[in-house]
Amino acid sequence: MTEVSFTSADNFGHLVLASPRFEEKFVARFEQAVQDAVASDVAAVIVTVTGKISPAAFDVKLLLSEEVFALSARFARSLRTLEMLDRPLLATLPHAVQGIGLEVVLAAHARVALPEVQVGFPEVNFGLLPAHGAVQRLARLSGIEPALSFLTSGRTATAAMLGLCHTRVETQDELLPRAKELALQLGENAHQPWDRREFRWPQASPDDFTITKMWMATPAMIFKKTGGHYPVYDTIASCLYEGTRLDFDSAVANDLYHWQRLLRAPATRNIITMQGIIRPQIMQRAVARPAPATQRVGVIGAGMMGAGIALVSALAGCRVVVIDREAELAGAARRRAESYLQRQQERKKITAAAAQEVLARLTCTTEHESLADCDMVIEAVYEDRALKKDLITRIEPLLSARSVFASNTSTLPITSLAAYSTRPHNFIGLHFFSPVEKMQLVEIIKGKETDAAVIDCAFAYVAKLQKVPVLVNDARYFYTSRVFMTYLCAGLALLREGQDAVMIEHAGRRAGMPVAPLALTDELSLSLVQQIFAQTRGDGAEVPAAAQEVITVMLEQHDRSGKKSGRGFYDYHHKGKQLWSGVRDLFPPATQPLSVATMAQRLLDVQADEAQRCLDEGIVQNADDANIASVLGWGFPLFHGGVLQYRKQNAPRT
């Protein structure tokens, strides 16, 4: 709960912000507290931010409305009133502070922190920035270059590292006495550095040649990172550049102007809608489903996928049994978990004790019987129907009647696998993506006879893993693989048309896709694509002719199968890759060469149209699911807000 309070005792005012969140209520209370502080006769004010850190501490609906601008102006004004109190304003940092709380902390005249206390502005990860003066304060406290890199990174750093900390103390108990001591030292002339005549920029002034050189390269560096699609980075750069050439108050006013521009940009609105509305809603609904918590998970097969599923389940607190043919193979899951946890420890993301607990929850064995008391058993063996059939028929009888059997298949219809089960109503598909610990989506595939309660179970389990569950109907390649393939095929079709390969690849990147189409085909390998085509045809479905022709020509006439063999559309060498020189001569050049922009649009439109068909056919349940699965599943550009949101905004079709 957001709370702001101002109390006074012993001539000191205490401004306490509990779990600050950017919303109307918070700003109103903050204003009141600041007024109380101004009216009071305390000698100094001490600010403390308490409560749990939440990365998305803002009211998204407010950010999407026009009301936000007036509210932001009010908050910025209040912060300014607070820092111009004419009495010492100290902040104590007993623990990590982020976002709006850190904005308040920066308004203090001095900060007292414990050495390891982390601060951060995670706003940038949501396409946003701290808009109420923090950009200007940070630049004037830490320096222009550190402010730019800190604000655009979205990462945390220690307050000391940013030069924000006047004094460090070793224990919590010392914080307040030290702050009071500092307050008395500051005396009556407590002002922000930028409100003093003798203000000097830390490190380098805006006119310093190092800063000139930094600004020269900054937009290009941002462009390389964002492809020009994520305006927040450019906005931060402009706020900093322009603000460091203005007096403080004008600089904050200028930030608010940029804030308005940023919040009106479609990319920002799409990003915060996806991150701040759609995703939390999906997660809340998943958690709210009436299902018993999954406590024990069984994983069959300790390959890439199986080991990954075992790891994330153990991390989420489940007890996990991993089965493979041989002990050595099964042990791969443990080794994978160990190396992952090791890395997390090195990055200080997890304590050694917690890592040990995770490992303790993981059992690797060859004994099928160990699966007996699992609530959820997931098979993650090769995509081999006979193998899967054998495992289903052998293992199912060992399980309790209410345990769920899930297949991690990405190609075989769930209903057809459920046919091997004696309890098809307990059979479901759980399509994890690789690498499992990183990819945040899981497609839940409903077989013809899957029970509603089993679906609830799957949702609860996926939510427990803190992954996003999306329910998909049982059809060829389900949802994500099906739409994703259209992107790849459209790239191949452009090549078949005789469009320039270099331009096709630029078009993929211009479109905002994480990997260009030909490079992507190489990554998957052309042989795999050929197999998928063959299987599709075998199932009596149609294969895009142009794409098929390109793959066949590449494989059969040129023996180029992709990255693994070092030769595909690209030549691969130790220094990197370069488009194969022969790629230009594969097909006669197009009589009408298309622009990169046109090709980029086509690469997105084919996905949008296919996703719409999936929605129409009931493969996905709704647009929100289709959108989030496109972003998390195959990297459809987030700035478009997902594949159907893109269609709504850019490609209106009938």
Added chain:
Amino acid sequence: MQCNEVYIYDWVRTPRGRGKRSGALYRVKPVQLLQVLLTALQQRNQLDTSCVDDVIIGCVTACGDQGANIARIAVLFSDWHESTPGVTLNRFCASGLEACNIAAAKIAAGWGEAIVAGGVESMSRMPIATDGGAWYIDPEVNRKLSFVPQGISADIIASLAGFTRRQLDEFAAASHHKAHQASRAGFFQRSLIPVQDGNGKLLLDRDEMIRPDCNPEEIGKLKPSFIGIGKLGFDAVACSRYPQLEKIAHLHHPGNSSAIVDGAALMLLGNASIGKKLGLRARARIISSASVGSEPTIMLTGNPAATSKALATVNLSLKDIDLFEVNEAFAAVALQYLSTTGIDAQHLNVNGGAIAMGHPLGATGVMVLGTLLDELERRDLRRGLATFCAGAGMATTTVIERV
């Protein structure tokens, strides 16, 4: 309106010193570089400076030592008559040439009889970009214009045209050879004013950067200069503007790019009557000039368009021109000019260029135009054309004809 003929009466330049602390002209203030030349120009022509209607000085990094209208300040500092005003201008690398063109246009229009056009740049004291500027330091502008540094632009030109490193290096080595020969044969002597300090001690009397022993094999070993900044993000910007390129071939390096130097130059221009009044001999006429804008990311490809525009004004074609000068900002710029215009390489930059002698940004235009005139006279040829590409996608051309 009837236009006045514009005559070149005289021109002078300083030698070009290495544009570093180790350079011979580093300790010479920019205003002194101009003082040396203003004094020499006055003395060798016995010039009544009160007859000079304006002094127009090209200066790119016009801040610090070079700020606050160095043209007017140099006029006063050099004891020229106080009635002579001064103005600085910035058309980036073409500033000196543009100073000549604007002076010529004023004289042609009758808005001045005698004007000194010139340029100055102490790159050792005022490095490129010291003056900042919205173009590249304002992130919003920088992004909108797809800014890349000129070296990246030159590499884009080479990548698009498929120039090889060897071609660029051969052109660069030839520039040194030609400049060395011309220098040794004394072709530059007539217009070169040695720079001395206040005690009369000689600081520099020849171009400091020419390397007689330069060869393509040797400079072939130099590391390309722009790989690092390309990787930082400029290559991505370049490829987004030129998506036909898979990657940028980084081929330019200090050996095949113009050298960074200090120097100044002045040219005395006037109409016929002032020449008679002052007893000066007209050497050539400025018959045409033009400036154009071109795509700003590749930046340096405007020369052919500026050339066509300048020639069309006076109904001339390329074959009417006896000698060409294209500023050697980077080797690719000259090669691109050759391949686009189809002119004979034998007629281009016959005494070398900025790769060998250096490119003091604001002054080079005057130096090149003056050197062209000297060479036309030496060879007894009629017409010459000088062309400069310039920052943010521009180019300027001037055509002269001997009288």
